[in-house]
Amino acid sequence: MKKILVIGSGALKIGEAGEFDYSGTQALKAIKEEGIETILVNPNIATVQTSEGIADKIYFLPIYPKFIKKVIEKEKPSGLLLSFGGQTALNCGVKLFEKGVLKKHVLKVLGTPIESIIASEDRDIFRDKLNTMNIKTARGIVVHSLEEAFSASEEIGFPIIIRTSYALGGLSSGFAHDKKELATLIDIALSHSSQILIEESLKGWKEIEYEVMCDRYGNCITVCNLENFDPIGIHTGDSIVVAPSQTLPNSEYQKLRTFSLSIARAFGIIGECNVQFALSPNSEDYRLIEINARLSRSSALASKATGYPIAFIAAKLALGYGLHELKNYVTQTTSAFFEPSLDYVVCKFPRWDLKKFSRSSTQIDSSMKSVGEVMSIGGSFEEAFQKGLRMLDIGLEGFINPKKKR
């Protein structure tokens, strides 16, 4: 391998921010260390990865298949890294694959194979694969009429959530707790769309994530798990996130960890992936929500929270190393094949700036609205929590009653 093309982070926008600059930069450093030439495509000049000395050659071009194709034609790289630039980079890579550009130029996707990426993104393939592994996903049925909705609700059981296809901003979707509520919602929904998805409601369930690293030998570790302070239904980016999980005993922790590893292996992940679960607050029942076959917001948080250089190691794994062959970059003596044990608690707080968007709702839901975040570390949950709230820089002294006289 002589020359590797890295698709960069692109523009910074809500939902896709600095974490992909961080992961791309780490990846570029890891490849450079091996003496391999690096080409970066990133239109955003205000990033670290486009600074001097990080990549050998930079193309300030938009992350569109059209432009990437031209770069490939000109540079003729032998390897391509897709998973370090967020969802945009991944989608772009999938399009290039589908158009046959990668095949034509004998360009190898390093790390997780493109077929695995597609399998993890496509709802149907994803669900089928998990069914064969006996891993539970949220049950959902597509209906076209009120009668079908009633029979679906009987199969799934109340409460249920109703979503319409092709409707923006969660329009005419909602929760139904009985047939009456369902009828009302379906009535409205049918006036917007002919296709309605009836899904079991996981409202109030715990949201737990695992960050998994996998090498080409099938060796897997979980770097860290994260528990969302806000339950299912609130986007992780808008949620207070705590690492490690605070409310899971060993049996629940290990059950979800084992699922995460077997899912990562089944999807053929080489590098990093993020696995998200909903866990019942009243039993060991769970649902797998999704997996991200790429570096994500959570992996950036997990990396900073644990000190484990996830993106750097993921790039090395993409080059073909085994986890046990790499060094732990913190201790320099022990192996990268280990799971960090924290002796502190980490909290992440979202920072909103909704005043700038005058017409937007101040309610948080399943689409991300925060524009930044704060991470705090403490020797107890209270300490980390208070530190985080103060550092949001919105005038809070912490989680206290401001009216109470001291």
Next chain:
Amino acid sequence: MNDPIARLILQKDDKEYIGHLFGAPVSSSGEVVFNTSMTGYTESLTDPSYKGQLLVYTYPIIGNYGIPNIGKNISDFSESENIHINGLIISDYSHHPYHWNMRYSLSYWLKKNGVPGIYGIDTRALTKKIREEGTMLGKIIINHDIPFYDPNQENLASKVCINEKTIYGHGKYKVLLVDLGVKNNILRCLLNRNCQIIRVPWSSDFSKEDDYDGILLSNGPGNPKTYHKVIKHVEYALKDNRPIFGICLGNQLIGLAAGVNTFKLKYGHRGYNQPVLLEGTSKAYITSQNHGYVLDVQILPPNWKILFQNINDGSCEGLIHENKPFFSVQFHPEASGGPIDTEFLFDWFIECMHSSNKLYR
């Protein structure tokens, strides 16, 4: 912080650590060891291998999900009926625990079992001290002073194992389980794999038993060299051809019986994140560990090979015989708590019993 003051005193440290009491209001002494796991205190506290130890958690918040119902049933969420540690040393006790499966608070459960706990200790500083100077003796003082106690001077298995032979299950494979302080999950792992378990006390002469397909030497507390009796019995069993599987202390005893020496690690391996490599392959596993002693494998007796090696410090994590179905591991394939990545070793054991049944009968 209305809880009474408690003090922690270490043998090799002039400093006194001041904290607050939770659990039983009694002074207690033992060997101070630290565990780096972030969850699973119920499992660790009921693990007989911790007998006589004062357990320090490096993870600061303990007690947040309470304690589930613990009875005599091996299917419960615990590794035995009782707490085996002599005391618990933590940084931050969770006074308001909640979990759907919670029955008691950790403090109440400790109190019920007569075990003291101390919180408000700088466990990071304490752990650093132990890492620098090695495992040491210590005592938690509540009201009156007591002498130090070294659990490694005596045989602890008699305090934690069953008193008489007990049979579990009706499976196809008959496993002779030598109880040196066995964790319940070893029994569960066997029962889930079509086994019948003949559980015998550590001191019983199992060479007199004959109706079994394989021997499992369990985990257990203390210094392996205090188990002369068992080593004798294992030497005898090694002459036979029936499968033998050793876990943790069982691994050390197989090693001693085969002629390998043991030594004490500076501060032991206790946690859920120990990496091991299957010798001669690129297969690595994260394992659950809890041991202070380890096999010295600089010179191996003929016919014995290393099975697993610790990726961090290169120490021996298991042995395998070259032509007989004998193997053993230093880590805990049954986990509980910790990762279950190596549970397949129980399948190996079953496979050994399956094929030797065909060979020898």
